[in-house]
Amino acid sequence: MTTLTNANLVLPDGVHDGSLRIEDGRIAAVSPASPPPGDDIVDLGGRHVVPGFVDIHVHGGAGASYQAGRDDEVRKGVAFHRAAGTTTTMASLVTGDRRDLADAVSRLADLAADGLIAGIHLEGPYLSPARCGAHDPDLLRPPDRDEFRRLVALGRGHVRMITLAPELPGALDLVRDAVDAGVIAAVGHTEAPGETARAAFEAGARVATHLFNAMRPLHHREGGPIAAALGDPRVTVELINDGVHVEPAVARLAFAAAGTARVALITDAMAAAGMGDGDYRLGVMDVEVRAGRATLAGGGSIAGSTITMADGFRRAVTHVGLPIEKAAEAASLTPARALGIDSRTGSLEPGKDADLLVLGPDLTVERVMKNGHWL
Ligand SMILES: [Zn+2]
Structure with missing residues (x-):
């Protein structure tokens, strides 16, 4: 004791x-x-x-990719983030081909069963080509209910979230399948108008993936997925609070609109987190990190972040101006609640x-x- x-x-x-x-x-x-x-x-x-931080969207760290790495590499990435305060982590997978995703899901399901990770987040492959960010556009595909069912089965209860673009054909059916399977449906990498995003939330989607990034921007005559997510009290919005993906003034707007009970800080960190500048892979894509900023090689979309939850939490206080207990809520209790594990973790109770x-x-x-x- x-x-x-x-x-x-x-x-x-x-x-x-x-x-x-x-x-x-x-x-x-x-x-x-x-x-x-x-x-x-x-x-x-x-x-x-x-309370220990809960990261519901992260791809790796310390040189390790959760998608491609061997078990010992995944452990190294998780240990890196844990030392920076992430006591509960998901493992996020970017778009891959059928075999790559199936292999990664079965491998990570073992590590989830061991308690190393809290679950698997499929970020794709059913995403909008117009908003693919650092996902390989050639591997994106329309929602495939059979493939999703197989991935859920391979995950043995550990596939906990899927990000998809609700405007794709069959996407709303897949949202309902996810809800039925106990998988959180998240709206992201989307060009959807607000009406379609709202339909996804009506169908049971409960998260907006990295709000503002890789989605149709907010326009005052077409609020798109951003206004739809911020306006729905059932929806948790993810925020990459690194100052690169979202500037502090916009982070402040999100907190003002949704409150810390509905904004979950995430890292969306890739293997380069904790490694300094260099050349890395995110799924099948080459990524270069210069001055801490990760972009697709050859210039292009920002590609995940290199921060830890500790960085995002600290910036929420120092740059966004949240009181420490509110920043802690966004880094811990809110993501825990989004995952449905807030009876176990997320606050000092x-x-x-x-x-x-x-x-x-x-x-x-x-x-x-x-x-x-x-x-
Ligand atoms: Zn991601």
């Missing part, structure tokens, strides 16, 4: 001086009257403690997993605890 004392606890309703008691990998109590005798006492010297971070004075991540164990 461990009690963390002299902490600044970042709780859903604000920051409070207090202590946390950890028992059997879970949070046993928040600010108990006094730690029971026999506990290990860790004095945090007034540091902030926030009794009964939840002891997934938490100790922050330094400049909001850097100093220590990471996952399931009650320090990394």
Whole structure:
């Protein structure tokens, strides 16, 4: 049993001086009257403690691709992000051919069963060629319900999300199939007008994939998927808060429109995260990273990010201007709720997993605890 004392606890309703008691990998109590005798006492010297981050959209890190890497490489990528505070992670797959996706899904399902990742996110292959971003346009295809069913079966319950463009033929049927299979449908990489995006949300889609990026932009006479997502209280919008994909003023607009309960910070990080400038792969596409900015080789679309959740969280405070408890909500509780795992993680509340971070004075991540164990 461990009690963390002299902490600044970042709780859903604000920051409070207090202590946390950890028992059997879970949070046993928040600010108990006094730690029971026999506990290990860790004095945090007034540091902030926030819930561990939940990244629902990430492709890799530390040189490793979750799509192409061997198991040990995937573990290395997950460990890199975990050290930066991501205690719960999805593994996102970009568009690939049938065989590539099937192989990646079966391999990652084993790692999800081991608890390394929280699930698999299929980002494609049913995306709009007009908004393909860093996805190989030659591999995009119309929604294929049989292929999707096979991927879900190969995933053995671990395919948890699919991003698709709702304007494609059969897309709304696929949204309904996803809902029936317990897979979160996400609207993204789309040229859809608002009406079509709203139809997808009516059909059960509940997430907008990296809002603003790779979708029809907001126009005042045709709000498109952005206005549709921000205007629907059932929908969580993902935001890549790296200052490259979305500038702070626009991030502020998203938070003002949807609140931190509906904006989930994501990294959309690729293998280059944590690696510095160089040449990398995202799926089958060549990507170059210069000054931390990832683009398709030869100039072109921005291609994923190189940030960690810690970077996005810190920028939400320093550049967007959110109070720390609101930034923590967007980085942890909101994505956990979108995934349906908020009874286990996402906030510092009794009964939840002891997934938490100790922050330094400049909001850097100093220590990471996952399931009650320090990394
Ligand atoms: Zn992505």
